[in-house]
Amino acid sequence: MFLSETTSMDPLFLVVPLVVFLPLLGILVNWLFGKRLGEKAIGTIASLAVGGSFVVSLILLFALRTDPQGFSVPLMQWFTVGGLDISWSFRVDTLSVVMMLAVNLVGTLIHIYAIGYMHEDAIHQGDPTRYRRFFIFMNLFIIAMMILVSADNFLMLFVGWEGVGLCSYLLIGFWFDKGEGGIANAQAGKKAFITTRIGDFGLLIAIFLIFWAFGSLNFGDIFPRVGEVAANHPGLMLAITLFMLMGVTGKSAQIPLYVWLPDAMAGPTPVSALIHAATMVTAGVYLMTRSQALYLAAPAAQNVVMWVGAITALFAAIIAVAQFDIKKVLAYSTISQLGYMVAAVGLGAETAAMFHLVTHAFFKALLFLSSGSIILSLERAMEEGAQGSGSHATNIDPQDMRNMGGLRKKMPTTFWVYLVGALTLSGIAPLAGFFSKDEIIAAANNTNGIIFVVLVAAAFLTAFYMGRQILMVFFGKARTKAASLAKESAPLITVPLIILALLSIVGGAINFPGWLNLEHWLEHTIKVHESTFQLPVALISLSIALIAILIAWLIYGRKPLAESTSKDPLARSLGGVFTLVNQKFKVDELYHFLFIGPYEKLADFFAHPVDQGFIDGIANGLGNLASETGSWLRKLQNGFVRSYVLSIVAGIVIILIYLLVRV
Amino acid sequence: MPTSFFLALSAIMFVLGILGVLLRRNALVIFMSLELMFNAANLAFVTFANQYQLLTGQIFVFFIMAVAAAEVAVGLALMVAIFRNKGSVDIDQLNSLKG
Numbered sequence: 199m200f201l202s203e204t205t206s207m208d209p210l211f212l213v214v215p216l217v218v219f220l221p222l223l224g225i226l227v228n229w230l231f232g233k234r235l236g237e238k239a240i241g242t243i244a245s246l247a248v249g250g251s252f253v254v255s256l257i258l259l260f261a262l263r264t265d266p267q268g269f270s271v272p273l274m275q276w277f278t279v280g281g282l283d284i285s286w287s288f289r290v291d292t293l294s295v296v297m298m299l300a301v302n303l304v305g306t307l308i309h310i311y312a313i314g315y316m317h318e319d320a321i322h323q324g325d326p327t328r329y330r331r332f333f334i335f336m337n338l339f340i341i342a343m344m345i346l347v348s349a350d351n352f353l354m355l356f357v358g359w360e361g362v363g364l365c366s367y368l369l370i371g372f373w374f375d376k377g378e379g380g381i382a383n384a385q386a387g388k389k390a391f392i393t394t395r396i397g398d399f400g401l402l403i404a405i406f407l408i409f410w411a412f413g414s415l416n417f418g419d420i421f422p423r424v425g426e427v428a429a430n431h432p433g434l435m436l437a438i439t440l441f442m443l444m445g446v447t448g449k450s451a452q453i454p455l456y457v458w459l460p461d462a463m464a465g466p467t468p469v470s471a472l473i474h475a476a477t478m479v480t481a482g483v484y485l486m487t488r489s490q491a492l493y494l495a496a497p498a499a500q501n502v503v504m505w506v507g508a509i510t511a512l513f514a515a516i517i518a519v520a521q522f523d524i525k526k527v528l529a530y531s532t533i534s535q536l537g538y539m540v541a542a543v544g545l546g547a548e549t550a551a552m553f554h555l556v557t558h559a560f561f562k563a564l565l566f567l568s569s570g571s572i573i574l575s576l577e578r579a580m581e582e583g584a585q586g587s588g589s590h591a592t593n594i595d596p597q598d599m600r601n602m603g604g605l606r607k608k609m610p611t612t613f614w615v616y617l618v619g620a621l622t623l624s625g626i627a628p629l630a631g632f633f634s635k636d637e638i639i640a641a642a643n644n645t646n647g648i649i650f651v652v653l654v655a656a657a658f659l660t661a662f663y664m665g666r667q668i669l670m671v672f673f674g675k676a677r678t679k680a681a682s683l684a685k686e687s688a689p690l691i692t693v694p695l696i697i698l699a700l701l702s703i704v705g706g707a708i709n710f711p712g713w714l715n716l717e718h719w720l721e722h723t724i725k726v727h728e729s730t731f732q733l734p735v736a737l738i739s740l741s742i743a744l745i746a747i748l749i750a751w752l753i754y755g756r757k758p759l760a761e762s763t764s765k766d767p768l769a770r771s772l773g774g775v776f777t778l779v780n781q782k783f784k785v786d787e788l789y790h791f792l793f794i795g796p797y798e799k800l801a802d803f804f805a806h807p808v809d810q811g812f813i814d815g816i817a818n819g820l821g822n823l824a825s826e827t828g829s830w831l832r833k834l835q836n837g838f839v840r841s842y843v844l845s846i847v848a849g850i851v852i853i854l855i856y857l858l859v860r861v
Numbered sequence: 862m863p864t865s866f867f868l869a870l871s872a873i874m875f876v877l878g879i880l881g882v883l884l885r886r887n888a889l890v891i892f893m894s895l896e897l898m899f900n901a902a903n904l905a906f907v908t909f910a911n912q913y914q915l916l917t918g919q920i921f922v923f924f925i926m927a928v929a930a931a932e933v934a935v936g937l938a939l940m941v942a943i944f945r946n947k948g949s950v951d952i953d954q955l956n957s958l959k960g
Contacts, residue, residue, distance in 0.1 A: 837956030839952055839955065
């Protein structure tokens, strides 16, 4: 349907392949010449590549203002098999351009931040030669993400989907020889890869089913025909959407496949911010929004999506309350916020999901990057402290919030931007998170009372754990020597933070109640339910957040933790429950018991009795048979000429007898 | 005399040759037994040449004699070499090729 319109296409649309090829150029330059360039140059090239991609997205935005229905820009034929015709085309419409803008804007800022962060991190980890590799992987991630969001068919989307998974794996295990026992980071990468692969299996099945039902994988062929196909195969839409949801639970870290995301924090902090908070994990939400037509044809699947999202939002928020690792809190918070977005898709409020996706990208990237700034300054202080006292380094965990405290005065910029991020996440008006989260909660209020309660409870916990985190990290007095020596980070690190903080403050404007820019913008691509600003709902969620922050202050602010070893006040009052939550409800152990343990037993069974016993038995048995036969036959080869002659004569006699008898 | 007499003699000579090769241990005697088998074959050739009045059989005999003479030269040379190595031409001692 789009090809016929190509003739009247604004030539500005033709720049779209550059969103992929500019980062590719960045990779090539860094790969070929990076060794001779310095660290600054490598980082600048990588950042410019992503920044260029952002500029291209802006051009597309400009072009879409005149042609909002969007175009498909063909680049090349990939393959044709029978009726399956796959080409690499870029889909430029309001939805994909929103994703491109968000990814590239946040991506550029994180790349700039990483120039400073990786310089110190590489020194701290003891291998500065990996600096270049980091930026190559980061640009590769941007390429994969761009392929994902600009895909015009499900197969190209899947290529990007797997590509971001690969980059995630590479970057989680970036310091693959570090971590507990020298393999913890590598194992975290493996866990992420395998867990998401389980989801990808579901997505693949969904794609196969789509091809089976529609005979095509192009978005333009599928979505207009959903009604007709759904009427012919009623159960099929349900199957497609549920299998697709399986892929989403893997990539977007929803129950039951969310377990990889907290472990993914083993990657360097810019990676956590870019991939595991702002962009890659939202791919599932994008996929479901893109496939809205399919979900609308399967209301039961929408219900499932809604419940999965809402339960994840609450469950992860509960776990976040009892974590001590500054990045783990943010990781569970990410899972929880992704739960909001997924629930929003289930509620039929795709715009709200996209809105929250964009604002979440801003404030969660901000929070992660600020936590990175804190971790860096603690690491720096640990090394300085070790040099100053002349003794061995005091080895504390620089990510444990109990080892911090009182950083407000020492790191003022980081404190203020962190505060902005935390308040935005908590949903305090008029910051961006307030509007986006409120839209989701309002949609729940219109649709399902229980979901509404669940989401509000999650919002309460969100505000509470963010309050707890701020109070533990920045208030009170320094609980370790490292925390007392901490200093503010360099401008290269703080400036991106300030920009992200400004975006978090004003980000709500892109879909301001009454203005509704994003909604009208997305209307050209997906079906949009007009959302209304509900004052009571807004007041409820705002007051809930304020109450939660107040409670957090009562528990953690009035009497801060005295020592880094002292018990969490909640642990004192809640006891075993707190420990259980701190241990993440033992879900990892449960999965180990239910799946990994039996799987390992099965693998062991196949390895030892089956492979080493049976298969090797056949192989070795054949070998032994040949060897035994040989050693028996070698007796014939006795070296005596006369016995050979005897056999020859015997042979001749037998032949003669045969000839005589035959005649 | 009937042809069958010559053929019977040829067969007897051939079998004697085979038995000699199989039963004797002295390499020289085995050699002579081989010659006996050659000549049994030669006798059969000339017999049939006579029977069918064809020259081919007789020509073959000359060939065989020439080749046998060459073979004897090589064979005796081998025998001398073996005797120098082993100090005997007892064929049962020569089993170095045992597997």
